[in-house]
Amino acid sequence: MSESDTWSFASQIDLPNRAMSFGDGLFETMYWDGEKIRLFDFHLDRLRHGMEILELSVSGLQEHSLLQLIQSLNLDSESRLRWTVIRAGKGKYTPESSDVVQVLQISDFHRAPAIKHRAIISERIRLNPSIFSSSKSLNGIPYVLANLERKRNGADEIILLDNHGNVAEAGAANIFWEKGGEIYTPSLESGCIGGVMRRSFLDFLEERRIDFVQDLFPMDDLLKADRLWVSNVTGISMLGQIGSKAFQTDLPDYLLAFYKNSL
Incomplete structure (x- = not known):
């Protein structure tokens, strides 16, 4: 199984989850220019920093498989990517896990007005x-x-x-x-x-x-x-x-x- 196989297409994620219950997660909004994610290293640094604060497993990030997935989709035009990282598991305010669930959303990119x-x-x-x-x-x-x-x-x-x-x-x-x-x-x-x-x-x-x-x-x-x-x-x-x-x-x-x- 390749790394890209760890991503699957789904119309919904399990409910309830810790994002819905506690906002227990982070996200990055990124710009795909048709060939690459601009400033991806900066996005990754900020995401990892936030995960360390939330005591989420940074080793659970799948940045390489994320890039492979995007490449496999043949996105040849500008796109807006939202990469959301949610704490897995249940629990109340005290988490039961540091594992993460990752979600990628792709939409049209709209440039800011001048x-x-x-x-x-x-x-x-x-x-x-x-x-x-x-x-x-x-x-x-x-x-x-x-x-x-x-x-x-x-x-x-x-x-x-x-x-x-x-x-x-x-x-x-x-x-x-x-x-x-x-x-x-x-x-x-x-x-x-x-x-x-x-x-x-x-x-x-x-x-x-x-x-x-x-x-x-x-x-x-x-x-x-x-x-x-x-x-x-x-x-x-x-x-x-x-x-x-x-x-x-x-x-x-x-x-x-x-x-x-x-x-």
Whole structure:
């Protein structure tokens, strides 16, 4: 039996399971460019880190068979992949197993819009940094509620703050801004997700010796920005306006170079 034979097609998974009962698992949303998963090593690093925190068996990951499976499906166009890792077994809050069940979902890939014209600040949701906040856990309720708020207000993006009022991230993306030629982004201590595009962009800046600052920033700092953008696996979107404050939406040279290299 080959490694790819460990994956099977199924319309449902067993119920109940620990994902449904406790959100006991993690996921990675990945971009298949027609030939490979972009930034797959970064996805794998983040997933393994989260699994170690949840005390899941990292040896149970089947990344090689996952890649073999995708290759066997002959996906010759861009696709969105969601790789979900769930703790196996039952039990209540105390797990009975560290083994994992893995699920792969494949859907059409939709690139992020170049500009999100109107953004708002969430009035309902505050993020709290924790040992697992930088990972993509199956508890996505804060982001569900935030995006309901965004939709209700007819906005293109929503910005989330931490419990001290510092900028954390967007509704489904990391956030960056430029002021006076300096680049800023919230640190992971804000409770934001450790995004793979965030990591790739910061690596890009370091390689080119372009200065940037990671820290905790009050909302006032963000509103003084010249440019503001968000990024995730679907790409980069410039933000046009927050309230009465308008931002430049042209791509600076460094961001254009990164964008061309990344997508």
